[in-house]
Amino acid sequence: xxxxxxxxxxxxxxxxxxxxxxxxxxxxxxxxxxxxxxxxxxxxxxxxxxxxxxxxxxxxxxxxxxxxxxxxxxxxxxxxxxxxxxxxxxxxxxxxxxxxxxxxxxxxxxxxxxxxxxxxxxxxxxxxxxxxxxxxxxxxxxxxxxxxxxxxxxxxxxxxxxxxxxxxxxxxxxxxxxxxxxxxxxxxxxxxxxxxxxxxxxxxxxxxxxxxxxxxxxxxxxxxxxxxxxxxxxxxxxxxxxxxxxxxxxxxxxxxxxxxxxxxxxxxxxxxxxxxxxxxxxxxxxxxxxxxxxxxxxxxxxxxxxxxxxxxxxxxxxxxxxxxxxxxxxxxxxxxxxxxxxxxxxxxxxxxxxxxxxxxxxxxxxxxxxxxxxxxx
Amino acid sequence: xxxxxxxxxxxxxxxxxxxxxxxxxxxxxxxxxxxxxxxxxxxxxxxxxxxxxxxxxxxxxxxxxxxxxxxxxxxxxxxxxxxxxxxxxxxxxxxxxxxxxxxxxxxxxxxxxxxxxxxxxxxxxxxxxxxxxxxxxxxxxxxxxxxxxxxxxxxxxxxxxxxxxxxxxxxxxxxxxxxxxxxxxxxxxxxxxxxxxxxxxxxxxxxxxxxxxxxxxxxxxxxxxxxxxxxxxxxxxxxxxxxxxxxxxxxxxxxxxxxxxxxxxxxxxxxxxxxxxxxxxxxxxxxxxxxxxxxxxxxxxxxxxxxxxxxxxxxxxxxxxxxxxxxxxxxxxxxxxxxxxxxxxxxxxxxxxxxxxxxxxxxxxxxxxxxxxxxxxxxx
Numbered sequence: 048x049x050x051x052x053x054x055x056x057x058x059x060x061x062x063x064x065x066x067x068x069x070x071x072x073x074x075x076x077x078x079x080x081x082x083x084x085x086x087x088x089x090x091x092x093x094x095x096x097x098x099x100x101x102x103x104x105x106x107x108x109x110x111x112x113x114x115x116x117x118x119x120x121x122x123x124x125x126x127x128x129x130x131x132x133x134x135x136x137x138x139x140x141x142x143x144x145x146x147x148x149x150x151x152x153x154x155x156x157x158x159x160x161x162x163x164x165x166x167x168x169x170x171x172x173x174x175x176x177x178x179x180x181x182x183x184x185x186x187x188x189x190x191x192x193x194x195x196x197x198x199x200x201x202x203x204x205x206x207x208x209x210x211x212x213x214x215x216x217x218x219x220x221x222x223x224x225x226x227x228x229x230x231x232x233x234x235x236x237x238x239x240x241x242x243x244x245x246x247x248x249x250x251x252x253x254x255x256x257x258x259x260x261x262x263x264x265x266x267x268x269x270x271x272x273x274x275x276x277x278x279x280x281x282x283x284x285x286x287x288x289x290x291x292x293x294x295x296x297x298x299x300x301x302x303x304x305x306x307x308x309x310x311x312x313x314x315x316x317x318x319x320x321x322x323x324x325x326x327x328x329x330x331x332x333x334x335x336x337x338x339x340x341x342x343x344x345x346x347x348x349x350x351x352x353x354x355x356x357x358x359x360x361x362x363x364x365x366x367x368x369x370x371x372x373x374x375x376x377x378x379x380x381x382x383x384x385x386x387x388x389x390x391x392x393x394x395x396x397x398x399x400x401x402x403x404x405x406x407x408x409x410x411x412x413x414x415x416x417x418x419x420x421x422x423x424x
Numbered sequence: 425x426x427x428x429x430x431x432x433x434x435x436x437x438x439x440x441x442x443x444x445x446x447x448x449x450x451x452x453x454x455x456x457x458x459x460x461x462x463x464x465x466x467x468x469x470x471x472x473x474x475x476x477x478x479x480x481x482x483x484x485x486x487x488x489x490x491x492x493x494x495x496x497x498x499x500x501x502x503x504x505x506x507x508x509x510x511x512x513x514x515x516x517x518x519x520x521x522x523x524x525x526x527x528x529x530x531x532x533x534x535x536x537x538x539x540x541x542x543x544x545x546x547x548x549x550x551x552x553x554x555x556x557x558x559x560x561x562x563x564x565x566x567x568x569x570x571x572x573x574x575x576x577x578x579x580x581x582x583x584x585x586x587x588x589x590x591x592x593x594x595x596x597x598x599x600x601x602x603x604x605x606x607x608x609x610x611x612x613x614x615x616x617x618x619x620x621x622x623x624x625x626x627x628x629x630x631x632x633x634x635x636x637x638x639x640x641x642x643x644x645x646x647x648x649x650x651x652x653x654x655x656x657x658x659x660x661x662x663x664x665x666x667x668x669x670x671x672x673x674x675x676x677x678x679x680x681x682x683x684x685x686x687x688x689x690x691x692x693x694x695x696x697x698x699x700x701x702x703x704x705x706x707x708x709x710x711x712x713x714x715x716x717x718x719x720x721x722x723x724x725x726x727x728x729x730x731x732x733x734x735x736x737x738x739x740x741x742x743x744x745x746x747x748x749x750x751x752x753x754x755x756x757x758x759x760x761x762x763x764x765x766x767x768x769x770x771x772x773x774x775x776x777x778x779x780x781x782x783x784x785x786x787x788x789x790x791x792x793x794x795x796x797x798x799x800x801x802x803x804x
Contacts, residue, residue: 089723139756161575170584187580194577205568214547338705361463387515
């Protein structure tokens with residue numbers, strides 16, 4: 048126990064002497080969480096700039112413009128004269144969409160000829176495009192309902208009453224910020240593990256490390272990694288706490304289940320990173336691999352684009368990344384609550400931990416003792 | 425001019441002779457170009473499992489269920505009566521949504537009374553939620569129109585432009601590729617700085633020529649990378665590229681120069697080659713988000729939008745989307761293009777100032793710096 052403490056104490060001094068490491072452990076994740084939070088500041092997509100091409104120029108067509116203004120997603124920023132001007136509004140990025148009100152709109156509406164209003168929208172950015180088109184469609188259909196009712200006829204027979212489960216306002220901050228925070232945490236855990244071990248090898252200080260552990264391999268590794276496990280769990284609670292408080296996200300899961308989820312995620316990420324540095328015994332290669340695996344992990348997590356819709360390769364790769372399973376735990380722990388099971392993702396994280404530890408196991412004593420593995424950058 | 429050419433050749437030689445720079449600046453783009461698009465290649469979400477809770481048991485409720493199953497976005501995974509069982513399936517993420525068809529649904533529809541379908545969609549996955557929502561609404565409107573036999577007084581025709589199927593890869597991959605160019609360039613320029621000796625032959629060349637030479641070399645190299653990503657990889661992955669070649673090239677030049685000069689400025693500040701890789705892993709996703717692809721800039725906090733103007737990727741992604749994906753002219757993309765030139769000017773000035781400062785520093789200090797393990801490590 049004393050040996051473990053001695054190694055932990057030595058690690059503390061090392062961290063304090065390595066700005067890259069301590070910056071990576073606390074100030075950078077905190078600052079990045081604030082930036083990520085600021086990105087989702089608006090929470091939902093609202094008031095996207097839209098141009099109007101009114102070919103009718105009647106009182107009624109101006110009412111139609113107000114249907115657009117009444118939607119959450121759209122906001123009229125310009126009136127254009129023709130389709131060419133409409134096109135360039137979209138191309139030079141001033142508007143996401145153009146609402147086209149056809150000629151004779153007032154007359155056709157009055158005579159019951161069912162005129163079409165057209166929304167030309169850029170779907171290059173599908174977040175903006177989908178939200179805007181859905182909102183405007185809803186706005187027009189509400190207006191249609193009002194017109195029908197004012198004429199004393201029956202409205203459309205089937206109405207859809209939508210309930211969004213686990214995220215009532217379809218809030219982007221709720222749904223996505225947790226992913227990017229967890230992805231950030233995984234990068235921090237992975238890179239700091241590789242860095243903390245990799246510098247010992249690069250600096251040829253492994254012998255001194257082993258000395259601090261009184262020659263015990265087990266104490267050396269436990270003393271090295273366990274303080275980080277504790278720290279990363281606390282950091283996870285802190286950053287997820289910022290998300291929960293900032294975006295007023297209700298947490299439905301119980302504390303023991305959340306704690307277990309966090310621990311499983313941290314340990315699996317550490318174990319995978321340990322394999323990277325143990326396998327390469329080179330800080331530079333380890334960091335390159337870590338950034339390759341952990342950097343884009345959020346894209347494979349199944350949150351932004353569902354796992355079931357991924358290609359076979361994408362799906363398979365995702366299974367090896369702790370973040371993929373951690374996001375299932377986060378969804379249950381935060382949004383759904385204890386009614387949903389968490390055994391499968393926990394088991395997946397445990398499997399990643401066991402397999403990667405088994406693969407690096409035989410290298411761990413050698414890294415401490417074999418000078419041939421030291422001194423590589 | 426002669427000096428600039430010499431410096432360009434020197435930069436090329438150094439990139440090709442050093443393993444680290446060769447890996448990042450040449451192979452990095454190719455590897456990432458193949459790897460990053462892989463999750464999204466199916467483009468759209470199809471057949472999201474939806475549970476139909478049918479309490480009506482009429483021909484109309486069965487018709488609704490069949491039509492819903494036939495829609496592209498969702499597939500009916502079960503038809504049951506117990507709502508709680510269905511909710512459990514959504515909690516477990518076995519289903520993406522539920523459609524509850526109430527008792528008397530058909531009777532109300534036939535009597536022309538308003539009939540409500542209740543839809544529950546899993547809001548923790550926004551793609552799933554929007555797919556379920558859209559599919560259910562479309563089927564309800566279609567069946568409603570068939571029954572009512574009257575057109576609504578006004579309808580909306582939606583015309584999606586540039587990405588008509590709403591493909592996820594078409595949306596995200598161009599942005600990711602611009603980001604790949606920026607990130608490999610930043611790491612590579614850092615590695616290049618480490619690869620050169622402190623008192624190499626380059627020090628004799630004037631600062632402007634060193635900066636210019638590196639910029640020219642990297643512009644040439646990265647235009648090749650851009651061609652590989654946007655012409656070759658796009659074709660392999662069947663993604664649309666609508667840009668005019670000349671316009672796109674002219675647009676990308678200040679992007680590459682600004683990124684190179686930013687990289688040089690950063691490399692002058694930090695001497696170790698490991699810090700850029702760490703930064704790369706950390707900043708890739710936030711840089712992507714800051715450009716507004718995932719969540720529109722209009723809804724981001726003001727201070728975050730201000731921060732985003734520091735990164736070449738912000739304007740690179742915006743402008744490339746316009747020029748390369750929407751087929752805009754340089755005039756239409758002039759705002760990001762000019763912003764990139766401004767960045768190039770600012771970062772060039774900073775890089776030049778830092779280089780002057782380093783050269784002016786007394787030799788003793790530079791010796792000390794080269795023997796110590798650098799400002800980022802611990803003492804050996």
